[in-house]
Amino acid sequence: MGESGFVTPKIDPALHQARKPDWIKVRLPSHPVFFSTKTLISDLKLHTVCESAQCPNRWECWSSGTATFMIAGDRCTRACGFCAVDTAKPFPLEEDEPQRVADAAVRMKLRHVVVTSVARDDLPDGAAGHFARTIGAIRAVLPDAVIETLTPDFRGREESLRTVLEARPEVFNHNVETVERLTPQVRSRAKYRLSLQVLCRAKELAAELGIAAVTKSGIMLGLGETEMEIFQTMDDLREAGVEVLTMGQYLRPSPQHLPVVEYVPPETFALYGDIARKKGFRHVSSGPLVRSSYHAGDFNPRALPQSSG
Ligand code: SF4
Secondary structure (H helix, E strand, C coil): CCCCCCCCCCCCHHHCECCCCCCCCCCCCCCHHHHHHHHHHHHCCCCEHHHHCCCCCHHHHHHCCCCEEEECCCEECCCCCCCCCEECCCCCCCCCHHHHHHHHHHHCCCCEEEEEECCCCCCCCCCHHHHHHHHHHHHHHCCCCEEEEECCCHHHCHHHHHHHHHCCCCEEECCCECCCCCHHHHCCCCCHHHHHHHHHHHHHHHHHCCCCCEEEEEEEECCCCCHHHHHHHHHHHHHCCCCEEEEEECCCCCCCCCCCCCECCHHHHHHHHHHHHHCCCCEEEECCCCCCCCCHHHCCHHHCCCCCC
């Protein structure tokens, strides 16, 4: 029984499969915009999470002129079991990177810009100031764009959260990635409860600062979580005030990463999406190929009625 008081339906286990099914298909590049986006990103010496995380949708997103910028380098101080980003000692921050991201956003004519980063536990502020400078640079050249930040947990540091929120992103996204029980295996050094606190505090800070930032989170399915654990995670996120949820299939980037325990069928994703909506999320993306930023522009926080969260 969830917080909205309905009984969750049983899902036929026969719908779940262990082998890679037909619905996981990688789209190959065909549109010329894909190639011009690739050239632009390379010219400006930027990193995208699309490439670093080997996202299966990058052909589709880039072909439609959308990309998620990964700032603060492409070397992460953590080593999550699902993630294809390199773990290594990071390079110093590049002072001109915020401006280069803004230049790319303008040249790509983006209306919804997603900015994310590796975990920079080597920096006192976790690169929060760099996030804020990047938001500011984008805002200066694209005042009407929706800016979404997908941040690390900043080790729960309140000042870092405040720094990011004071830059006024429209969407504050932080992924819990998986259910509580699996978090120690899936996420390096991250804690499920800390992530919930980060999301909850972000919402509170936004209210204190008078900012209408929407909070968002996401989970991957297929890592061995149970249905009840998925529903519990939805409830935990709602309790933390999260309004937007993404759910997608975990895909193993290499044999060195965590194995896929099951491939969840599209109809089950659709059912989970309906359940999430009934639990009160204001926007839900749920499907095998859904990623945190996939079709992020479909969701316009300015079109949402105001809510108390
Ligand atoms: S914190 Fe984990 S998920 Fe994020 S970039 Fe680093 S290794 Fe990948």
